[in-house]
Amino acid sequence: MSRKKWVSAALALVLGTGLLAGCGGSSESAPEESGEQPNLLNETGMPIVNEPISLRFFTGKSPTNGSKFEETLVWKTYKEMTNIDVTFDLVPFETLTEKRNLALAGGDYPDVFYSARIGSSDLMRYGEQGVFIPLNDLIDQYAPNFKKLMEEYPDIRKGLTMPDGNIYSMPSFYDPALLSMLVGTPLWVNQEWLDQLGMKEPETIEEFYQYLKAVKETDLNGNGVHDEVPFSATGITGLIDHLKGSWGLGTSGLGHKFVDVDPDTGKLRFTKTQPEYKEMLEFVNKLYTEGLLDKEIFTIEGGALNAKGQEGLLGSTIVPNPETVMGRTEYIGLGALKGPHGDQLYSHVKVPMVHVGAFAITDKNPHPEATVRWMDYFYGDEGAQFYFMGKEGETFTTTANGELEYVDEITNNPDGLTQDQAMAKYFTWLGGSYPGLVRENWFKGSETLPSAMEAAAKAEPYAVKDILYNFNFTNEENEIMSSIGKDIQDYVNEMEAKFVNGSASFSQWEEYVNTINRMGLEEYMRVYQTAYDRYQGE
Template identity: 50%
Template sequence: MVRKRRLMKSTGMVVLTGTLLAGCGGGGGAVRDESVLENLNPSGMPIVKEKITMKGFAGKFFASADWSNLMLWQEYEKMTNIHMEWETVQVDTLAEKRNLLLAGGDYPEILYATAVGKADLIRYGGEGVFIPLNDLIEKYAPNFKKLMDDYPVVKKGITMPDGNIYSFPTIRDPEFMSVRTRTPWMKKEWLDKLGLQEPTTPDEFYHVLKQIKEGDPNGNGQADEIPYGAVGITQLLDFLKGSYGLNTHGTANGHVDEDPETKKLRFIPAHPRYKEILEFANKLYGEGLIDKEIFSIKTAEFTARASEGVYGFVSNVNPESIFNQKGYIGMPVLKGPHGDQKNTAIGSPLGNLGQFIITDKNQNPEAAVRWLDFFYSDEGAKMFFMGFKDITYKEMPNGEVEYTDEIINNPKGLNLDQAVSQYLIWPGGYYPGIIKQKFFKGAEGRPSSIENTQKAMPYTLKDEEIWPAFNFTSEEQDELTTIQSDLHVFIDEMRDKFISGAAPFSQWDDYVKNMEKMGLDRYMAIYEAAYKRYQEQ
């Protein structure tokens, strides 16, 4: 049954007066009237005069403590007068549990850190299960509204084709570049020992990798060095695309970018330049310059191997933070065979959209919006990522904040993510809010990560060149999902086969024809329609 929420708008405020929040489980037939708003403080803390309770469903990562005992939520309850009754699930079962709740109508007032996809935002927003937030943001979310005004890409990215906003997203501060882009890391001491300069072209990159394989840079007399390693080949290909004139507007739209000459959208996996990248990667793999297990290795196994210092180059977050390996520096942006030298492996400032959703069961949507908006402020971002003075962080003489020894040298032997998660929830990456460099001390905030990013900045796409992920109508999304369920699997399979040598490049034309048979033309037509709407916003 389609669920509807009946809204009355008065002076820009969303008001429900004697209205049933009805439908299949929607609101449970509860009545809400204007007296609810009498309990709301329009600004400042606490958010409400008399304590209220909201029920929320959230995804959490393995290290997170019981949220009912978590200092973040306990202290925030004291500030706001809002008690959150959390039901949390581990992220590996999040999608299944979330979908069951929504399909069965047994969903709570708030969905938090649940990474709801666009298809569901459009579907459940259209049905009235997820309430429109436009007017609520205008009146009750000054911090988030300012970010939308300052960075139009945010508003464009979260506005669905029907004109409504149904969720709050993760925002990466556009000035915090090391959290939005990353280039591979290389082991400087090995290059120095072998008398090698930093590579500046793909051919030089090949030469350096070959010298690492053959030159015994660790000096143990064994050929145990692995020139390049990662979990999967995607990060290397994304890095190389900018050297071959691809991903001209960043990575947010996956396989689609714009031809700089024709100004028309193009499908990267069918482009001749993409074939050249695969041929180059095939050469590296065929000569043993890429970890032979790159297509199958799991994160835990890769982390263990990288922690032994066997890789010359790695594509991952800061090796010092993740692998406890010092001496790695950022790899230069390579100048490709056609003269392209761009760092296009960069995401939009807009992260996952569906990280905070208010459902039609919520009796206090205004208070819920105020509750979240705090975390888009500097004060809220500091509390969310750094925690509490003299407990999880300390103030330095220069005014900066750093984690306490309890976090960075945990007496129980916990790593940083695990120690932080005894108090806070950000490790793992699922949350609504804004990630700012001065308050984020994870791997991307390390000085070496920032230095790595600065090294690539002269060649990095400008903010005005970077697109957010496009939004689609419900009908477009349904059709696109059907097409790409087969198309994307085929692309990934053939990518790995071409690189590993399991499929010869003489099959390239057949590969392209198969994609066309899978509905590539219609796929691109849907993207064209979405792109046109994006331009008109």
């Protein structure tokens, strides 16, 4: 037991239970040397603890989720099963990074960070400081489901273990065989509008452009007003991540947004200064300049985007599935678009361990053993099915051939709710980022609907095969990545938007490249290459 934890326990004994509860923990007294009070924890089975305890979770929330997690079917039921009462302090994903950083830096954080998208560098930094506790021994003793998963997929342990040897988090993990989940948010186009226009499904960059242009010029919804929006999304990042494969970039998937493996040399390259990247940005700028991108694309949030989709205004978009978030069934997902030089790579493929820091326990948590058991349930078949499907007869039924299906109230809601809206009172996995295990057997979200599976089937022949998991940098490397690296990445993101919206001219491209070089690109790439070589050698 660390001195910090020993002092905390001693103070709790002196000051009483009220102070501990005020720190975001349970109303129980501080744990003894073993972590849990004698007879409180059950090491197997349910309930997890013999007496009720309370925990507070800092929790990321998508626009499609409800505003009171505690009232959903899953968490009300799980509270009864476990004897653990969790309060979810919800933070919208749009402000998650800022709020999370403020909480960690200021010390005002609760027992657990849940669906909080914590990156490897923060896990390492705050793990070393003692804010996040090591989970190695706790997983070994109290997480049989997750331990089994790491044995099945050794890259999980490799991706979670920090250079100091500790594991500080439990992840979101998608079955690598389920490509539709790794794609996540396909590039969708309106099939009905294609038919009206007499156009075939776009297979090239040029055909995609011609489709968007036709949408702008035609009153496809027949209301006498040119209110159709050719393409809309929450920002331009998703579009760029989809299109860059058409210029041969993004060969390593979405786990590394600024670098990929150069297929000619086998070494890492910084993609954001490549001539191909410039040409791709010029294409996106062309879309923006000609009014083919939503004029609100840099500011619109998910709820407003879904509302536009529900009104039938969108020619193309990037969301999990228009069927579930917009109630529209006329969209099809595109495959890999062939670029102007013949490149045809489907680059929008996530790392199976999509969120490394989806679940982390803090040093304020008086019940780490019980908390690990609470989370481990969702890495097993029973818990994962419950998390995604709920209760048989209430939220799902089983067909004669053993398939699980949501009840009609969810899939054909009598009040006209979309599937996501209908599910919000039962579940909290909508919008992603949750810790846990996703397999096709029980996951019946938008990514496993026929339209999404068809989109994945189109993508599969051209999808990135050698996906790089996250790299965990040493302390020295993290210092460089959090200073030089962050400055470069922030500058690139800023200039990316400016090049697209025209506030920066492409005549400034050479200046942009030179600025990145002066900021320390050589050192940045040296660190990245060293981490990559280490990753490959392990």
